[in-house]
Amino acid sequence: MQWRNLYRGFFMGISDLIPGVSGGRIAFILGIYDELLASISGFFSRNWKKHFGFLLPLGIGIGITLLLFSKVIEYLLKNQPAPTQYFFMGLVVGVLPFITMQAGVKRNFTWQHFIVILLVGGALASLAFIKPQDTAVITSLTASNAIGLFFAGWAGSIAMLLPGISGSFILLVLGVYSTAIGALSNFNLSIIAVIGAGIIVGFIVSNKAISYLLKHFKYIMFAVIIGLIVGSLFVIYPGIPESGTPFVMSVIAFFTGLVVANMFSSQSKTSIVNK
Template identity: 75%
Template sequence: MQWKNIYRGLFMGISDLIPGVSGGTIAFIMGIYDELLASISGFFSREWKKYIGFLLPLGIGIGIALLVFSKMIDYLLVNHHAPTQFFFMGLIIGVLPFITKHVNMKKNFKLQHFLIILLVGVALASLAFLKPTDTTPITVLTSANALKLFFAGWLGSMAMLLPGISGSFILLLLGVYSTAIGALSNLNLPIIAVIGAGVIVGFIVSSKVISFLLSNYTYLIFSVIIGLIIGSIFVIYPGVPEQGTEFVMSVLAFIVGLIVASLFSSPNKE
């Protein structure tokens, strides 16, 4: 068992609670993105036992984060929104040098790859101008809203695996973010189960698709991923805080985010 994946899962789970921050980006920061995709895809095959050691501790960490930190993240976003967002901006920006070195951008990227980065980045950044309004949280399942929650979980999980796209932001756009956070905070098991089923199906489908594309169109997909990561910075940018204390906290949080990303993406990490 790779028990160190518990703390990795904690970070991924916390990030997935925040609209605009991608668990896939965190997986990249910690250097487990390729193994994550391969393990999810391989788990749903005849050789599933090979991947238990990687996925089980990771799943435990993500589960703990979703259950334990949902209220804390909700509190931080409400009461310390800017510093929280700047911390994750530091994480996101901090991972870019690791990715560009990973694919040897200077050697392998051509003009079309940089154009893709620009187009994808602008497309995702444009989401910053959307003002999604979350609907009243669903607390009781019906056949109609169960279907909606299932497909919301499906789409959200597909976004979770792509660095730069936030599953939580997708849930927010679909109007079910407050439902998901409320269900986790209050342990509404029926709603958690329906959304979770959609998440599992989304993981199965998207992990195989992304793995195939990375294997056959490596630099094209990495240019898309880099564009998504750059664009996500604009999505979560909260603006410059007006209060002095909040501004200082935001600067410090941003620096801490950069340091954490640097530590996790270091080639000498355990």
């Protein structure tokens, strides 16, 4: 059992709570990204005990962190919504230099890649005009919202495995981030179970596909990720805050997000595309 993964899970759990900081990127920084993908892929193989010993402590660390810090995020969203959203925007914007550097945009991108960025970014940005930034918080399950939460968890798990985009960011874009945070904070087991089931199924089903796409279509994948990041800014933009203290706090929060994202990015010296 690799119990040192408890502290690794702690850092990945923190990142999974905050839109813009990728759990996959934290795994990469900690030097376990390849092993994480391999363990998820090999969990149902004859060597499952080895992979279980890697994944269980990691999962425990992530789970404990999510439960402990979800109340902090819920409090900030309720009491300081504008600065919190601007902090998230700073994190998202701060990811872009890391992704463009890892993809080698100037060297490796052609006009087709930029078209992919425009198409993906435009499609995601359009959500800002057809739905509110975040839907009402779900506290009880119905057949319809359970299906939606399950697939939201699935979509979030795909992002968690990518080194440049976070699962909580996807939940925010899909309008269920506040629901997930509220469920963790209030220990709403039914909501946690449905979203968690989607995440687990997503890990199992999507892991091989992500590994294949990153290996064989890595630059297209990076173009998609950049498009998602750019488009997401239109979705999570909360509007111009009120003048005075809210405005100042939002500006400070935005630049704090930029600094935090840069701190995580600066630790990665190795290129993901060569992994």
